[in-house]
Amino acid sequence: MFRVSRRVDYGLRLLIALAVDQNSGSQATSRLAARLDIPLAFLHQIGRSLIQAGILRSSPGPGGGLRLSRSPEEITLLQVLETLDGPVRISACLDQPNCDEDPDLPSAETWADIQQSLIGELNKINLTSLVDKAKYKSAVYTPVPGYTPVSKSIAI
Amino acid sequence: MFRVSRRVDYGLRLLIALAVDQNSGSQATSRLAARLDIPLAFLHQIGRSLIQAGILRSSPGPGGGLRLSRSPEEITLLQVLETLDGPVRISACLDQPNCDEDPDLPSAETWADIQQSLIGELNKINLTSLVDKAKYKSAVYTPVPGYTPVSKSIAI
DNA sequence: CCTATTTTTGATAGCTTTACTCGAATATTG
């Protein structure tokens, strides 16, 4: 329950990776997929959604790939979640119009409260803070700027 | 996404109904099902889980039915959720043992934070407060002469 | 223009979860 889909999980990996190497321009999905262990075709699908939401930009052709379309500070966790998994609706009842009017369903208001609180929290978290945690975590193996040979398994 | 199952939705309706009429003893599932608009067989299944979790008690035979096994104050939303939908795991990654050790998955720690915060909120809400909201709500629908309902929710 | 590279799009298949349903068994009251 309350499970975030793998789509979002992958999407966040992708966004974090792009944010970390933001100054190295566009990155090809094929490389990203290998590095982040995401099925390539699935990454394409996810990327498309993020592009349509205005979070990513893409350029085809050689040297092309994906890049962030705005600053990491302006990308919130909530935006990513809603883009990839649809709107947050903590109870199935909440998107039915008569939900709040039926006195036999007294839990609706509670769900609405919890949902609002959750949305607030999710909106406070932006990509920058996610990247900070990622950097802290991977401080040991931080890649050197420049060309990185394909080493999919950089284990600590 | 973040959707609570219908199981939980039904379960809460059931618990609230039982809490409201707590002093009228056991209530037959057949009547509860009709009143709360829950498929009878499904209510049985849900009731069983709640009984196994020690939240409900039951007695078969004529005059039997379901009743709360503890005070509504001691029943939290988190308990109900975990009983009916399994443990809260906001990201699928979080119940895999190697999840936190893989440096390519930097979002794990963030999910853990959010999850913890959500769990805290859910644990603060008990059945009593849910019943209060239900009562307030039905008061609106059963207007008393001279009483003007307020639009916004009021913490009782 | 040509070609290699890379994204874009639409369709679809397999798996898992959800939301139930069913039939038979078991316990209780009177």
Add this chain to the structure above:
DNA sequence: CAATATTCGAGTAAAGCTATCAAAAATAGG
């Protein structure tokens, strides 16, 4: 015993999630 209720194990249809595939379109460099 008979009527009333819950209990248990299993099963099923539909929906949603997680990809996968083939073909198309766009772009850079020569």
